[in-house]
Amino acid sequence: xxxxxxxxxxxxxxxxxxxxxxxxxxxxxxxxxxxxxxxxxxxxxxxxxxxxxxxxxxxxxxxxxxxxxxxxxxxxxxxxxxxxxxxxxxxxxxxxxxxxxxxxxxxxxxxxxxxxxxxxxxxxxxxxxxxxxxxxxxxxxxxxxxxxxxxxxxxxxxxxxxxxxxxxxxxxxxxxxxxxxxxxxxxxxxxxxxxxxxxxxxxxxxxxxxxxxxxxxxxxxxxxxxxxxxxxxxxxxxxxxxxxxxxxxxxxxxxxxxxxxxxxxxxxxxxxxxxxxxxxxxxxxxxxxxxxxxxxxxxxxxxxxxxxxxxxxxxxxxxxxxxxxxxxxxxxxxxxxxxxxxxxxxxxxxxxxxxxxxx
Amino acid sequence: xxxxxxxxxxxxxxxxxxxxxxxxxxxxxxxxxxxxxxxxxxxxxxxxxxxxxxxxxxxxxxxxxxxxxxxxxxxxxxxxxxxxxxxxxxxxxxxxxxxxxxxxxxxxxxxxxxxxxxxxxxxxxxxxxxxxxxxxxxxxxxxxxxxxxxxxxxxxxxxxxxxxxxxxxxxxxxxxxxxxxxxxxxxxxxxxxxxxxxxxxxxxxxxxxxxxxxxxxxxxxxxxxxxxxxxxxxxxxxxxxxxxxxxxxxxxxxxxxxxxxxxxxxxxxxxxxxxxxxxxxx
Numbered sequence: 106x107x108x109x110x111x112x113x114x115x116x117x118x119x120x121x122x123x124x125x126x127x128x129x130x131x132x133x134x135x136x137x138x139x140x141x142x143x144x145x146x147x148x149x150x151x152x153x154x155x156x157x158x159x160x161x162x163x164x165x166x167x168x169x170x171x172x173x174x175x176x177x178x179x180x181x182x183x184x185x186x187x188x189x190x191x192x193x194x195x196x197x198x199x200x201x202x203x204x205x206x207x208x209x210x211x212x213x214x215x216x217x218x219x220x221x222x223x224x225x226x227x228x229x230x231x232x233x234x235x236x237x238x239x240x241x242x243x244x245x246x247x248x249x250x251x252x253x254x255x256x257x258x259x260x261x262x263x264x265x266x267x268x269x270x271x272x273x274x275x276x277x278x279x280x281x282x283x284x285x286x287x288x289x290x291x292x293x294x295x296x297x298x299x300x301x302x303x304x305x306x307x308x309x310x311x312x313x314x315x316x317x318x319x320x321x322x323x324x325x326x327x328x329x330x331x332x333x334x335x336x337x338x339x340x341x342x343x344x345x346x347x348x349x350x351x352x353x354x355x356x357x358x359x360x361x362x363x364x365x366x367x368x369x370x371x372x373x374x375x376x377x378x379x380x381x382x383x384x385x386x387x388x389x390x391x392x393x394x395x396x397x398x399x400x401x402x403x404x405x406x407x408x409x410x411x412x413x414x415x416x417x418x419x420x421x422x423x424x425x426x427x428x429x430x431x432x433x434x435x436x437x438x439x440x441x442x443x444x445x446x447x448x449x450x451x452x453x454x455x456x457x458x459x460x461x462x463x464x
Numbered sequence: 465x466x467x468x469x470x471x472x473x474x475x476x477x478x479x480x481x482x483x484x485x486x487x488x489x490x491x492x493x494x495x496x497x498x499x500x501x502x503x504x505x506x507x508x509x510x511x512x513x514x515x516x517x518x519x520x521x522x523x524x525x526x527x528x529x530x531x532x533x534x535x536x537x538x539x540x541x542x543x544x545x546x547x548x549x550x551x552x553x554x555x556x557x558x559x560x561x562x563x564x565x566x567x568x569x570x571x572x573x574x575x576x577x578x579x580x581x582x583x584x585x586x587x588x589x590x591x592x593x594x595x596x597x598x599x600x601x602x603x604x605x606x607x608x609x610x611x612x613x614x615x616x617x618x619x620x621x622x623x624x625x626x627x628x629x630x631x632x633x634x635x636x637x638x639x640x641x642x643x644x645x646x647x648x649x650x651x652x653x654x655x656x657x658x659x660x661x662x663x664x665x666x667x668x669x670x671x672x673x674x675x676x677x678x679x680x681x682x683x684x685x686x687x688x689x690x691x692x693x694x695x696x697x698x699x700x701x702x703x704x705x706x707x708x709x710x711x712x713x714x715x716x717x718x719x720x721x722x723x724x725x726x727x728x729x730x731x732x733x734x735x736x737x738x739x740x741x742x743x744x745x746x
Contacts, residue, residue, distance in 0.1 A: 183647050
């Protein structure tokens with residue numbers, strides 16, 4: 106009864122858009138596809154919707170071969186990152202469009218639309234033209250159309266990416282509410298995004314996609330705590346996790362002439378070269394620390410992002426207050442060694458502060 | 465500065481209006497004149513300057529047997545040929561353009577762009593190049609000097625315009641709109657006529673306008689491909705001319721020839737200025 110994909114590959118030109126992707130999606134669950142732009146997220150969703158046919162692999166839903174069913178009979182819903190509505194119809198007509206296609210009774214349509222409008226907070230906008238709405242409202246209409254349809258598979262392709270910061274925050278909150286309350290047990294919800302924070306907040310099952318390949322699958326918490334490879338660590342953190350090439354020797358870690366104590370979770374690691382990973386938020390300003398040169402200081406909201414450099418190594422530090430720095434100024438920073446990750450020479454995770462330790 | 469700008473703006477508008485309207489005023493007044501009033505001295509105002517007469521207009525509807533040049537039949541012939549050919553060109557051209565915009569065609573080295581260019585290339589040659597093939601083609605299938613034959617020829621001439629304009633238009637309609645329609649339960653045909661077509665009205669109007677104008681004003685093919693059975697308006701109007709130029713009936717025929725285009729322009733203007741069509745799609 107699940108949505109099952111097996112070894113799906115799609116390669117329209119000399120590059121893989123999907124490379125041997127397999128999954129098993131259960132009803133009533135939320136799945137997020139995390140990946141950078143051009144990682145194959147949209148292709149993934151379009152394949153499930155039926156807009157693209159994979160070159161090889163199987164896709165089945167409720168024990169039916171999904172690939173043989175054309176798009177218009179699949180009963181899926183999709184919200185695009187561009188605000189796609191029918192410009193020649195008003196808000197109400199937009200939302201009932203898919204319902205009319207499926208020849209649902211008038212009373213039922215009326216009820217479904219009212220419910221959907223209430224869920225997205227657009228009651229009273231029924232007779233507005235689409236062009237009169239703001240971007241956020243247009244995206245709400247698209248979402249309402251998808252919800253009213255009560256499709257068994259709901260696909261959202263970076264629905265917030267084209268909105269401005271404030272609206273994104275607000276709509277993200279509402280999405281969380283809608284996904285936890287407004288969805289039936291029958292629905293599979295698949296949400297794609299480039300934003301790790303969105304993934305963590307939605308807190309569903311995560312699939313990390315890169316160059317069409319699945320790098321890691323698992324609950325959001327697990328992806329965050331134990332990214333299996335260096336690439337996953339980069340994709341699933343914003344700013345990307347800092348990577349420092351160094352070596353472990355007995356109880357010390359060294360990189361760029363910096364020597365720090367090896368944390369306790371590294372004790373099983375053999376003495377050799379590693380890629381050490383540390384999140385930007387685990388680097389703090391400290392007078393006792395190591396001296397780095399400031400390359401760039403960005404202030405965003407109530408935080409300051411410091412791009413720092415020492416030798417060949419570059420790190421980004423996230424300071425949780427607004428501070429003014431001069432470029433090329435020297436600052437001293439300290440790494441929180443208890444939150445260090447270690448990846449081996451094949452860029453695979455060997456030790457994390459949250460338990461994994463392959464030694 | 466503001467005042468100067470306003471002054472210049474209105475001066476320009478007034479000059480331009482005079483430039484556009486003057487020939488019409490001239491034609492209207494001339495159509496009511498007789499030989500005397502045209503050829504003696506410069507006259508403008510009826511009853512004061514000259515005695516108005518309906519002779520110029522009467523000639524146009526009188527049968528040749530009674531000394532007139534009957535343009536009523538050519539007028540309706542022209543209307544029929546132009547409207548039929550434009551309608552068929554728009555329907556076929558729009559379908560072709562949608563296919564060229566949305567589907568990928570491969571035949572040897574030929575791709576979508578090559579097919580689009582093939583359509584447009586029909587209009588690149590000077591028309592005279594096409595005249596002999598058209599003549600031979602129509603005489604072979606026995607449609608020379610007939611309305612159907614003219615409609616066929618005009619479809620060949622007008623469809624490239626429709627394809628050209630509509631391909632460009634459809635390319636600017638996001639593909640995601642069709643995809644959303646498919647996801648919402650439309651099959652590809654329903655997606656086309658329920659979603660894409662209603663959002664393509666501005667393009668259809670522009671394409672239709674061009675087809676009607678180019679069809680209506682064509683003299684060359686109407687002249688070459690017809691003899692006695694069927695005549696089109698532009699040919700007949702030119703035939704009005706004789707050793708003594710009949711300025712009065714020429715003016716009258718010019719006015720009624722241009723009338724349909726003016727009506728089209730007003731209808732289109734009203735429709736386009738509704739505003740809900742422009743900017744509907746990003």
